[in-house]
Amino acid sequence: MGIIVPPCMIHASPQSWAMQYSQSTEKGPSPLAWLLAIVLLGSLAGSACALFLHLLDYAQASREAKPWLLYLLPLAGAAIVLMYQYWGGYAAAGMGSLQRAAEDPQAQPVPARRMAPLILLTTVLTHLFGGSAGREGTAVQMGGSIASAVNRLRAFQRNPRARRMLLCCGMAAGFSGLFGTPLAATIFAVEVARLGRLRWPILLPALLSALLSNAISHAWGASHALYPQIFAELSPSSWWAQFFSNGLLSVVVVALGAALAARLYLFLHHGVESNLRRLVSRAWLRPVIGGLLVIALVWVSGSRDYLGLGVTHADPEATSITSAFSEDGATHSSWLWKIVFTAVTLGSGFKGGEVTPLFFIGATLGHSLALMLGLSLALAAGLGMMAVFAAASRCPLACAVMGAELFGWSCLPLLLPCCYAAVALAARQGIYSHRPPADPDDSAAINPTDR
Template identity: 40%
Template structure:
């Protein structure tokens, strides 16, 4: 092929992907803006009408029936999108976007402890799947566009476009990144985030005041050895909590399926348990997102960065969120994981004599890194949210939590590209879902043959 022909071919590819990524970013960014606006509106309504919580079981059944009658493959959620990227099959249904959008808004209106990332990712994947079908894209191009859809949704909903791009690549397989897809995926995430901001959406600002200290010779140095060791110790706890969160959802989801075979009825159980937890604890602090609190000094992500001490808030939020998600409420895991991580960092800070805002920020991203198996994306997220001054501590937290959480995760369709440690018997190429039912002896035998 001549140089001119190669140039024309490259130009056609650039124009094609420009025509694909711009509408993807515009539509996903706009839908995420509407979604975030709606979340604030329903949260404000719930706070001003607290008795609406008692209708949570009925609301859950309503969403369950909606998915039962109309959902089909859309019930697969984030895992369906990841599966389609690995092995394109029937595609991601376009109806996933309105279903998860409505389901999540209803969940938050009535007080379920769920997040928002799952909704944004499914909106992105659904729109990308629809565009792929419209243009009759090849399987390879469809996989790339679905990955860009994940990035667009994640980047727009959290206001972290670079973390969104890395997340979309990193979430597919443990230990692997497809850098060839980085440019189009980053473009989709940046466009979607930009559009979301143009709609007037403002993301919560988190302040980490810790900026390092002076070295012995008087020079300014960002990393202190003793502080670094303390951060590493705390990060082990962050990873263990990530593991506990993922395992708890898997165990309770299986348990509730056995107790109640009707999928549309299971949210009623979660709703009743949530009401019971509220009555036992005597507080509604653990309902919804928990980013801010209408009451001063009450547990919230923002308040975890202050000097107020919250010992067990992270644990209570874990219980509320696992209860809601394992019984079928729609939303996501990430914002509750932010709450759990920041809350745990706040609780550990005085015990380790570490600045509260610093350890809250590290916990914020590290628990998510361990649960989602995305340490690089979470390090970038910390930089985008808190600034780059403390990046060594953020990276250490995310990397250690990732290793400590083991081969568990909130996305069961993730492929194990490379096991997390050299002593693991898990085979590359298996999904996290596969490893749950694989006998240890069988894994060891197959691994030995592979080696």
């Protein structure tokens, strides 16, 4: 399917875009400067995402081949926190620092030299030793960090508006290079960073950055999981029949289940994080406790399927995101176990994103609901993937479009109401709400000039 371009892009002439980019109290970057920045940003972000994906594949293969690595997870957690304490500086703020820099021209600049290498290394360590975490936070932070470096071009240095726009382009490039969904990445960057009037001018450069990053990532041999193309082979009459027989009920049931699952995940994650902060004064000790709890959860659940990303698994009998689209690919409790594993891992201080675990939770929840209520299995799993992500992130449009890019555009009429309904029923705070600043023991003193 081709990429659908928003109407605001279709009706805007190149001259109007150039004028929008150049408007500012200071002289804005020229179209040539923008083109150079986008090429640099997309190429570097795509290369970084390809490296990250290859390292994650290596980490998963190593962990599955050497099960004893799990027992080093507590030590890895302590090392991660100590690295941020001694070298992290303002990079410890993570996604929060990107959002603040994109929303407020006077915010602390993104620490370009530190954020990308630190988050890359610590996320790979989390996955190598068995933490249940994702990857989108890492890719978005790498893209933002690279954008902050590109912002040092003379044309952008004295223009806060252009710097904010380029930072959002970096976020889109990181997301696109990781997931292979450039249109959703563009919308995601706009939804996560509340940009006010900048949300329309940013669309074109963000889309170009996302498209280039995705192409570069593929050129480096990075691959993405393949999902079934739901409704792709149906005729229009059959599509409408499926829509009324299965589609509407699936939307209602999955949206409600996704909202409850997202609420439970946020509750457990924040509970683990706040209680460990309250009870354990040493920051490095919190992931040690979290790692021990993950090991205990493996013994209690009797399964290692909930470690790592969970997109695919070498064992065909294991539960994963892709297996959830088949009849025997998950159990009724798979989604609940993944919530607990991920909340303990990330709440105790390990690094990584949350989107891929949310995909796992949503796909296995949809699988369970489909079997219980006689719904279409592939449709319920696909809707669940996107609806849980939407409910937790509060980015419904990006999630619906991402689902269309993954499962086929014929699903968009069902994805849109499902994602928006899940957001309406979920908690008001999401995973991208600004996190409170780290306590003094969590990181080294932050230098105002640290970049």
